[in-house]
Amino acid sequence: MADFVLAIDQGTTSTRAIVFDGAYRNRGSGQMELRQHFPRPGWVEHDANEIWRSVAQTVRNALADAAITAREVSAIGITNQRETVVVWDRATGEPIHNAVVWQDRRTAGICERLREEGAEALVSERTGLIVDPYFSATKLAWILDHVEGARARAQRGDLAFGTVDSWLVYKLTGGRRHVTCATNASRTMLCDIERLEWDEDLLRLFDVPRAVLPQILDNIAAFGETDPSIFGASIPIRGAAGDQQAATLGQACFAPGMMKATYGTGCFALLNTGAERVSSRSRLLSTLAYRIDGRTTYALEGSIFIAGAAVQWLRDGLGLIERAEQSGQLAAEADPEERVYLVPAFTGLGAPWWDAQARGSIHGLTRNTGPAELARAALEAVCFQTRDLLDAMRADWDAEKRTILRVDGGMVASDWTMQRLADILDAPVDRPILLESTALGAAWLAGCGAGVWPGQEGFAAEWKLDRRFEPQIGQGERGRLLAGWREAVDRTLTRRPNC
Ligand SMILES: Nc1ncnc2c1ncn2[C@@H]1O[C@H](COP(=O)(O)OP(=O)(O)O)[C@@H](O)[C@H]1O
Numbered sequence: 448m449a450d451f452v453l454a455i456d457q458g459t460t461s462t463r464a465i466v467f468d469g470a471y472r473n474r475g476s477g478q479m480e481l482r483q484h485f486p487r488p489g490w491v492e493h494d495a496n497e498i499w500r501s502v503a504q505t506v507r508n509a510l511a512d513a514a515i516t517a518r519e520v521s522a523i524g525i526t527n528q529r530e531t532v533v534v535w536d537r538a539t540g541e542p543i544h545n546a547v548v549w550q551d552r553r554t555a556g557i558c559e560r561l562r563e564e565g566a567e568a569l570v571s572e573r574t575g576l577i578v579d580p581y582f583s584a585t586k587l588a589w590i591l592d593h594v595e596g597a598r599a600r601a602q603r604g605d606l607a608f609g610t611v612d613s614w615l616v617y618k619l620t621g622g623r624r625h626v627t628c629a630t631n632a633s634r635t636m637l638c639d640i641e642r643l644e645w646d647e648d649l650l651r652l653f654d655v656p657r658a659v660l661p662q663i664l665d666n667i668a669a670f671g672e673t674d675p676s677i678f679g680a681s682i683p684i685r686g687a688a689g690d691q692q693a694a695t696l697g698q699a700c701f702a703p704g705m706m707k708a709t710y711g712t713g714c715f716a717l718l719n720t721g722a723e724r725v726s727s728r729s730r731l732l733s734t735l736a737y738r739i740d741g742r743t744t745y746a747l748e749g750s751i752f753i754a755g756a757a758v759q760w761l762r763d764g765l766g767l768i769e770r771a772e773q774s775g776q777l778a779a780e781a782d783p784e785e786r787v788y789l790v791p792a793f794t795g796l797g798a799p800w801w802d803a804q805a806r807g808s809i810h811g812l813t814r815n816t817g818p819a820e821l822a823r824a825a826l827e828a829v830c831f832q833t834r835d836l837l838d839a840m841r842a843d844w845d846a847e848k849r850t851i852l853r854v855d856g857g858m859v860a861s862d863w864t865m866q867r868l869a870d871i872l873d874a875p876v877d878r879p880i881l882l883e884s885t886a887l888g889a890a891w892l893a894g895c896g897a898g899v900w901p902g903q904e905g906f907a908a909e910w911k912l913d914r915r916f917e918p919q920i921g922q923g924e925r926g927r928l929l930a931g932w933r934e935a936v937d938r939t940l941t942r943r944p945n946c
């Protein structure tokens with residue numbers, strides 16, 4: 448059997464497919480941008496059929512690029528933007544509404560009401576999440592309430608709900624399978640993350656009929672076989688995971704205490720807490736890292752909404768740079784005596800603050816402040832926000848452990864930012880050679896499931912360091928930097944966090 452494994456990475460802004468060989472080398476890939484629909488302020492939608500077409504096309508392109516046929520692929524692994532909701536008609540396979548994307552805030556009012564009614568305790572106990580429009584449940588209920596006749600059809604069992612993994616498995620298998628993986632289920636706000644079952648109390652709370660829900664599978668499982676008409680031969684789908692969990696796997700963060708952070712447009716950090724489900728006192732999410740062989744591994748997760756997006760703002764908003772990679776060089780020219788802080792709350796602040804109303808601010812401007820100081824402030828903001836997440840994680844779980852952070856995503860190409868990150872965290876930052884962690888994680892699930900790739904230990908042994916960034920500044924300087932950042936955040940928040 449060939450050891451080629453195909454990863455489908457269906458992200459928020461683009462869809463990618465990568466063929467990996469048994470040495471985890473990228474042997475061919477395809478990528479397509481996805482159109483973003485903003486029907487009203489705060490609303491974000493995707494066309495679910497376009498998502499599917501982009502997957503089918505990028506897989507074909509990746510196979511062609513690798514010069515192999517579907518017959519030579521041992522297995523497919525799927526990873527996806529999480530929380531995004533698709534509802535389709537079981538008879539026709541047609542979505543009844545555009546996919547409502549994780550960023551969509553249309554159900555903010557519903558969440559506010561649920562919080563006022565005291566739903567937070569139940570939601571947090573069963574799901575490890577906080578009541579927020581980010582997650583799937585209220586988006587699903589919204590579709591059922593706003594598409595004519597949908598609720599009655601859902602109750603009759605005529606409609607199916609899925610996160611993007613579920614939708615793709617359904618399409619790939621020619622409509623034969625309606626399943627989801629445990630990590631995606633854990634983000635719906637409908638799943639009990641200890642029993643790994645849909646929860647009756649939550650279904651009642653969010654008014655979701657059980658008949659629309661998919662079956663929950665482990666991250667390595669028999670998800671189905673692709674319909675032979677799609678790629679010319681049937682390929683088994685052996686793995687699936689939400690994209691941040693897949694990156695955790697791709698970074699081989701299998702041991703408790705290991706942590707990864709992915710720096711793309713935003714940043715998502717996950718700390719493996721092992722078999723222990725940690726309830727956060729700092730408003731981090733307590734979520735699934737993965738579920739393999741019927742055993743659940745948990746994680747604490749923190750999300751930063753603006754990471755690389757701050758660099759895009761320097762480029763597109765301020766015109767200070769032409770290309771993202773110039774940001775580090777510009778930041779290095781900043782006057783060390785100038786202390787300028789940017790709090791990039793462009794769309795509110797995520798964990799651990801969760802202040803949706805906060806907006807971005809700049810502190811410490813003087814007549815000497817110029818492009819270099821602003822570039823440094825934008826890159827440092829990503830580092831300070833990561834420090835806030837790390838502090839929250841340490842407060843929640845085993846403060847004694849020395850954390851090593853494994854990083855990936857577009858921003859980690861910047862040596863300046865990675866060094867600053869290590870300085871501000873006061874912890875080493877490890878950048879691997881292979882930066883395709885998300886796709887690799889999905890491929891590993893599938894390759895391991897198909898028996899053509901090694902298990903956790905063998906895979907972890909192959910994780911290779913490109914460069915370790917060690918902290919280089921003293922405690923005094925770090926303390927001054929952090930104090931300045933905390934003051935800037937304090938002045939930006941619109942409400943005090945309840946932690
Ligand atoms: N050398 C660099 N220095 C700083 N930021 C960078 C660099 N290269 C890319 N970025 C930032 O990384 C982001 C792209 O990363 P990527 O992982 O592709 O994101 P996404 O998957 O969210 O689209 C962009 O926001 C870009 O501004």
Ligand SMILES: O=P(O)(O)OC[C@H](O)CO
Pocket residue numbers: 457458459460527528529530549689690691711712
């Ligand atoms: O598609 P990405 O990489 O922006 O990731 C989105 C996250 O899964 C949302 O929770």
